Amino acid sequence: MKTTTASVFLLFIIFSITPLSFSFGVANTTNAPVLDSDGNELRTGTPYFVVS
Numbered sequence: 001m002k003t004t005t006a007s008v009f010l011l012f013i014i015f016s017i018t019p020l021s022f023s024f025g026v027a028n029t030t031n032a033p034v035l036d037s038d039g040n041e042l043r044t045g046t047p048y049f050v051v052s
Helices: 002-029
Strands: none
Touching: none
8 A cells, every 4th residue: 555655646746747847948948029019029017908
């Protein structure tokens, strides 16, 4: 019973850490700026209207 509990715990740790590390890798590689309709970079503190 102890080996089953340990195995389940180990699998839980592995599967909870692995997707987290992949998401950080993807988030860090895409640093492209967000552009407005005129092609300018968006600025913080500036009001924008969302058009769909």
